[in-house]
Amino acid sequence: VVVAGGMERMTNMGTAGATKGLAGAADDLYEVRSGVTFPGAYALMARAYFDEYGGTHEDLAHIAVKNHDNALVNDHAHLQQEITVEEALGAPEIASPFTLYDSCPISDGASALV
Numbered sequence: 001v002v003v004a005g006g007m008e009r010m011t012n013m014g015t016a017g018a019t020k021g022l023a024g025a026a027d028d029l030y031e032v033r034s035g036v037t038f039p040g041a042y043a044l045m046a047r048a049y050f051d052e053y054g055g056t057h058e059d060l061a062h063i064a065v066k067n068h069d070n071a072l073v074n075d076h077a078h079l080q081q082e083i084t085v086e087e088a089l090g091a092p093e094i095a096s097p098f099t100l101y102d103s104c105p106i107s108d109g110a111s112a113l114v
Contacts, residue, residue, distance in 0.1 A: 006109035018106045037065035039103060050097070057097045061088035064101035078107050 010018045026032050033043065049055060065085055071077035083101055091099035 001111065001114065005110070005112040007108075009108045010106045011108050013106075015106065029074075031059055037095065039095040043098050045110050046097055058085070058089065059097075060097060060099075060102050061085045064088040068101070080100060 010021065013021060022038060023032065026036070030036075046055075046060075062085060064073065065083055065088055068079065068081055068083045071080050072082060074080075088099065088101045090103045093099050094103045
């Protein structure tokens with residue numbers, strides 16, 4: 001029998017502490033020194049995907065709306081808030097094409113595998 005587990009607690013650090021912790025998880029030689037953040041790296045991948053296969057900011061907005069709708073029926077969801085496509089499209093930009101509603105909040109989590 002093999003057991004593997006992991007956990008992450010970030011809500012007790014505040015925004016500055018969590019941001020510093022996430023920045024420390026990046027590769028110092030290639031990512032940190034070039035100014036790449038996790039949202040920025042995923043934004044580059046999303047842009048490359050859109051260029052190759054098609055996709056728009058509106059497609060992402062529909063995903064954000066669906067995810068928030070799912071949270072409304074989950075008592076344990078972090079953000080139980082209904083949003084519209086228009087709200088998702090008008091949300092503050094984090095790293096183009098991602099906006100606030102495409103990004104995850106600072107959270108705690110744990111998992112185990114037996």
